[in-house]
Amino acid sequence: MTGSSRANRDAARDEALRRLSARSGIPRPPVVNAAEHVSHVLRRAIIEGLLAPGTQLSEQHLGAALGVSRNTLREGFRLLTHDRLLVHHRNRGVFVPRPDAADLADLYRLRQALEGGALRVAGPVAPEHLRTLAADVAAGDAAASRRRWRQVGTANMDFHEHLLMLAGSPRIVEIGRQVLAETRLAFLHLDAHALHEPFLARNKGLLALLRTNRLQQAAEELQAYLRDSEQQVLATLTAR
Template identity: 50%
Template sequence: MAEQLTGLADDRALLGRTSTAERVSDILRGRIAEGFFPPGTRLSEDSIGGALGVSRNTLREAFRLLTHERLLVHELNRGVFVRVLTVEDVEDIYRTRRLVECAVVRGLGEPPYDLEALAAVVEESRKAAREGDWKGVGTANIHFHRELVALAGSARTDELMRSVFAELRLAFHVVDDPRRLHEPYLARNRQILQALQAGDRTEAEKLLATYLDDSLERVVDVYRRRVGEGEALL
């Protein structure tokens, strides 16, 4: 055991740095997911490091973590940027969503389900719509699906989808008419909620699968009209 512990004392400093870097990456991931940093935004080490009060090395480690999650990209001699998605990226995001979200609904146990958080998000989205805040509706829509995944009670699934939903926000940024994209899903989210409240997992999964297919078609259509199939949005 003594041999196994040799050198660990020298690594103690890494614990604090890694922990801080992970916390910084959590903050930045949340900001990306909430739409504060649109695709193509250059992230300034000086500005962000100063705002968060962290060292350059810690911030660079956080950037590395988010690059691994495909949220950021490092461009040689230019810096770190919020990633710009391609059509193929969007299709893969929705493929993952369909696999995971539908499986969560299908795998729910016997009703009743704890739907308080899901219902609160539905009301949040309706309030944002009444105020004409369509960016807020988009954010609430992502929250709806995050809470839907949380019904699985799986920390691993939540962690997996955390980055997927942050990437989804990047996809939403290319939409030039957010109301046209998000408004139809206000009613559809409510229908999924009502199916779950009635204990009908089969109907909820059916509604969800159709929802995701239609949403994919809408977002991909925007990408193809603006930049052409397979090309990055610049």
């Protein structure tokens, strides 16, 4: 990559982070402190595929993009390092990590416990939750029709986060967001079209089960869904 193309890429990413920071729905001070806001924005950037594995994070560029001091940015980095979404290399800086096959296998075990567990303890699904899940499915279909496969991946991550919310547990959602962000990092290594297209229909199938409150059947389908996804991802990673 030439210096000018790298500069253009970085400028586009910084502008995307500025828009993300201003987006409604991401907690802002004084609801959370500034460092927590930074961590929310960068976690969402990972979910949306804006920060690829191996990316070095520049304090100067990110501080300017997010409108925060270096000390605040470093505290946000520390929070995300604790969540395994960033890694600090001594004398080199802060980087977005590269999950390997062992990481993926562990993440899928945790997703089975969290997402499957959320469906097993959920009560009748409220209409507002169904509307949110339906909007995620529609967003995935719309992105697929435009062949925007990275956006399909984002809609899929949102769908799985909203499944976690059915448990009614803020702690499950908080842990699940971290796990989904780590999973997305691994997905960014892969062909997004081949990875996400097969699961568009399966998201619709899960939604149909939830609409009729067939939660046990939905939990069993989700277990098979995640098992199939894991096998697909791991087969691709080990073949590289």
